[in-house]
Amino acid sequence: DKESPLDKLPGPPRKPIIGASLEFLRMDTSAGDLFLKMRCYAKEYGDRYVVKVFKRRILHVYGVKDVEVVLAHSRNITKSKPYTFLQPWLGTGLLLSAGSKWHRRRKILTPAFHFNILKYFCEVIKEKSRDLVERLKKMTGEDVELMPVVSDFTLYTICETAMGTQLDSDKSAAVVKYKNAILQIGDLLLSRLTKVYLHKEFIFRNLPIGRQFEKCLDVVHSFANGVIMDRKKNRVIKNTEDEDALGRKKRLAMLDLLLEAEAGGEIDLEGIQEEVNTFMFEGHDTTAMALTFGLMLLADDERVQKCIYEELQGIFGDSDRQPTMAELAEMKYLEAVIKETLRLYPSVPFIAREITETFKLDDLEVPKGSEVAVHIYDLHRREDLYSEPLVFRPERFLDGELKHPYGFVPFSAGPRNCIGQRFAMIEMKCVLSEICRSFTLQAREKGWRPKLMADMVLRPAEPIYVKFIKR
């Protein structure tokens, strides 16, 4: 094991050969212990620290300048090793791929999120938002557990927009199974991450945990395959300008772009499966968590709810019509609320890269072969970037408090930023505006905040309940 410039940095004690691997071995990952430990490390060791696990050196950063250098780097865009644990599920789809494959796929998929397409998607999102409001009306006054209800909304939305597939009510059991399998995959991933002996594929596969993982894969893959087959069967539209029998313009779903690329020989069925699995997961779980935390914060803050309501009254008056894209863009206060939610609870709390080309952070050389983890969660709570960083105050995004462009990166930044960023903002604005026009929200317990955990995304480690009271 050759010495590395990173060895000079602080971090949990490194034992000979095994490094710090014992620190993680007995963790209760389901209770968020790993998440808490990372917060303690940041406090104890400062802006840059290294966790060594056998020969792997993982540099952890959350200083704004370091974050900028890492995320803006145009060639260090390979994801770090633990992401490979997700490959049996997501293949090397857009999230996990690297090199020329990533470039090719990004090029095929970028048009799927063009403004004109988003305009068509917006119609579906509005429909789904209304459905959610109707569902919540039936539960008025009850303590509603947010996560299952909200993630239904985001999953149906991604399927009916990007995938162009309707999830009929007879599929509701399959939807629940799919969502539970993803949660279980998250748990298994965390267990595997903290137990270094499970990193080896052949050991993992042959233990009960690996067999459980296999079962989850069957569930998520068969759900995604159903979506692909359904679209293949029903696809008739060739471009966005086509009209249906009623003269309404038709939408070109992302899945259609992929199927066209298949016909043109640019991608094969396996490639399509990778992308459908990737987008179904990234496109629903991230927004579900942001909305869950957002509704929790709103329920706890009458003042902010009032400001949103006033903004919406200014746009719609007493009319109950749904927003146009232009009106969504007018909702500046609501946008600040969403940003403030993503600051405090970034759905993707950290991202990690494998360094394929040696680079420098100031004077510190970060050698090829090491890994870098960027902690968006800790960056967003820095006192030198945000005043009273733990306080929920959307106005900070209106009064120009943040000076550094890399101080707020919930969608990452640079070449590997989130391809669904604009989609997500439209979806969140649309549904939150519908909810705030229809209900006032009440927290179960004033000032309460859940424990947190992070697998692929940041989640509450305990259920969050909110009351929806009809206006």
Ligand code: HEM
């Ligand atoms: C609140 C919502 C969302 C947040 C906070 C979010 C955040 C992120 C972040 C931080 C990354 C970088 C991940 C990394 O480097 O490891 C990312 C990538 C990605 N996101 Fe999102 N995302 C959101 C919604 C969406 C939606 C709605 C979609 C799809 C419709 C989507 C699709 C993707 C894909 C495919 C990638 C990989 C892009 C690439 O590597 O080229 N995301 N997202």
